[in-house]
Amino acid sequence: MATETHGAEEGGLVFHPMDQFIVKPLMGGDKIAFYTPTNAALWMALAVLCVVLLLVLGTRGRAIIPSRVQSIAELAYGFIYKMVEDVAGKDAMGFFPYVMTLFMFIVFANFLGLIPMSFTATAHFAVTVMLALLVFVTVTVVGFVKNGAKFLELFWVKSAPLALRPILAVIELISYFVRPVSHSIRLAGNVMAGHAVIKVFAGFAAVSLISPVSILAITAMYGLEVLVAFIQAYVFTILTCVYLKDALHPSH
Amino acid sequence: MATETHGDGLADATGVAEHAAGSAPGMPQLDFSHWGNQIFWLLIALVAIYLILSRIALPRIASVLSERQGTITNDLAAAEELKLKAEEAEAAYNQALADARTEAQKIIADTKAEIQADLDAATAKADAEIAARAAESEKAIAEIRDNALQSVTEVAKDTAAEIVSALGQSADAKTIADAVSARMKG
Numbered sequence: 001m002a003t004e005t006h007g008a009e010e011g012g013l014v015f016h017p018m019d020q021f022i023v024k025p026l027m028g029g030d031k032i033a034f035y036t037p038t039n040a041a042l043w044m045a046l047a048v049l050c051v052v053l054l055l056v057l058g059t060r061g062r063a064i065i066p067s068r069v070q071s072i073a074e075l076a077y078g079f080i081y082k083m084v085e086d087v088a089g090k091d092a093m094g095f096f097p098y099v100m101t102l103f104m105f106i107v108f109a110n111f112l113g114l115i116p117m118s119f120t121a122t123a124h125f126a127v128t129v130m131l132a133l134l135v136f137v138t139v140t141v142v143g144f145v146k147n148g149a150k151f152l153e154l155f156w157v158k159s160a161p162l163a164l165r166p167i168l169a170v171i172e173l174i175s176y177f178v179r180p181v182s183h184s185i186r187l188a189g190n191v192m193a194g195h196a197v198i199k200v201f202a203g204f205a206a207v208s209l210i211s212p213v214s215i216l217a218i219t220a221m222y223g224l225e226v227l228v229a230f231i232q233a234y235v236f237t238i239l240t241c242v243y244l245k246d247a248l249h250p251s252h
Numbered sequence: 253m254a255t256e257t258h259g260d261g262l263a264d265a266t267g268v269a270e271h272a273a274g275s276a277p278g279m280p281q282l283d284f285s286h287w288g289n290q291i292f293w294l295l296i297a298l299v300a301i302y303l304i305l306s307r308i309a310l311p312r313i314a315s316v317l318s319e320r321q322g323t324i325t326n327d328l329a330a331a332e333e334l335k336l337k338a339e340e341a342e343a344a345y346n347q348a349l350a351d352a353r354t355e356a357q358k359i360i361a362d363t364k365a366e367i368q369a370d371l372d373a374a375t376a377k378a379d380a381e382i383a384a385r386a387a388e389s390e391k392a393i394a395e396i397r398d399n400a401l402q403s404v405t406e407v408a409k410d411t412a413a414e415i416v417s418a419l420g421q422s423a424d425a426k427t428i429a430d431a432v433s434a435r436m437k438g
């Protein structure tokens with residue numbers, strides 16, 4: 001990281017596309033223990049604050065005819081409620097607060113990350129891997145608790161010819177364990193790539209000849225990133241619902 | 253930016269050591285020395301959101317939504333009820349209108365009959381009066397005629413007696429009277 005930076009500085013153009021992801025202690029110093037309040041902690045806390053503002057303070061009025069903020073809160077509630085109901089089934093409604101937690105955290109972390117100079121918590125594999133592992137562990141535990149050994153039927157495709165089933169079982173098993181990997185890398189990768197690309201374009205803006213193009217490109221990328229911020233949160237949540245459905249109804 | 257580079261510079265000393273330990277250069281995401289910190293704060297954030305949602309936000313929104321649903325259902329039922337009431341009122345109004353009409357017809361018919369009866373009575377009375385008057389008049393006329401006849405007979409007898417005496421003849425009254433009566437009958 002350090003050598004690269006110096007190399008770029010010597011060449012005139014300054015590219016630090018990944019500097020925005022550096023985790024730094026808020027209070028100064030350079031030691032990061034697990035409890036140190038870092039910029040990552042700050043922006044996660046801000047995400048929590050936004051959730052509180054939207055879902056608690058926004059619905060404070062409990063109005064029959066909702067205010068604007070309450071409408072958005074109800075929209076978010078209905079959106080995730082319907083998703084869990086449609087995708088995971090009625091018996092998965094107990095997981096609704098859990099799924100809602102994941103969605104609200106990811107969507108607010110993503111959108112807060114779009115504020116210039118902010119820190120994007122969900123661009124870090126530490127965060128997304130942990131989120132994906134939480135889902136993976138939950139799904140696996142729920143699958144075995146609810147279905148016992150029958151949960152293994154998930155890997156035994158009954159609709160396939162008998163000869164193919166062992167091969168399919170191996171493939172299904174691999175895909176099952178790849179789930180948390182793809183689940184986490186999809187989210188962090190998308191968010192990180194978009195932010196890094198914006199930074200690269202911003203680096204080009206230093207050259208006055210290219211800067212109009214560069215600013216246009218940043219604007220376009222930013223629009224795309226707004227889309228990505230929501231879609232990735234949506235994808236992560238709906239995949240969680242799909243995995244929950246597998247855990248509750250393992251037979252194909 | 254300046255502070256970032258500065259921070260980067262500060263981190264250089266430790267960063268180089270960490271890179272040597274095996275993390276890929278250029279991606280802070282793969283600097284595993286931060287993972288514990290991030291995971292710790294992530295779990296705190298998730299637990300906080302989960303508690304806030306499951307304890308406060310979600311039950312509140314659910315209750316608001318069901319309350320709204322209830323209100324809408326109630327309002328619809330009330331509207332349905334009011335509609336029924338309006339229909340009832342309309343039917344009652346129409347009924348009253350029809351009743352009033354028949355009542356009016358009846359009154360008209362009654363009045364007509366009454367007037368007719370009065371008229372009939374008056375006519376009959378007038379007829380009777382006319383008849384009585386006519387009878388009275390007839391009687392008076394008959395009387396006058398009788399009186400006239402009487403007078404004519406007397407005048408005729410007197411005249412006959414005078415004529416007879418003027419001719420120089422005498423006749424008793426009875427003969428003259430008989431003769432006059434006989435002539436008058438013939």
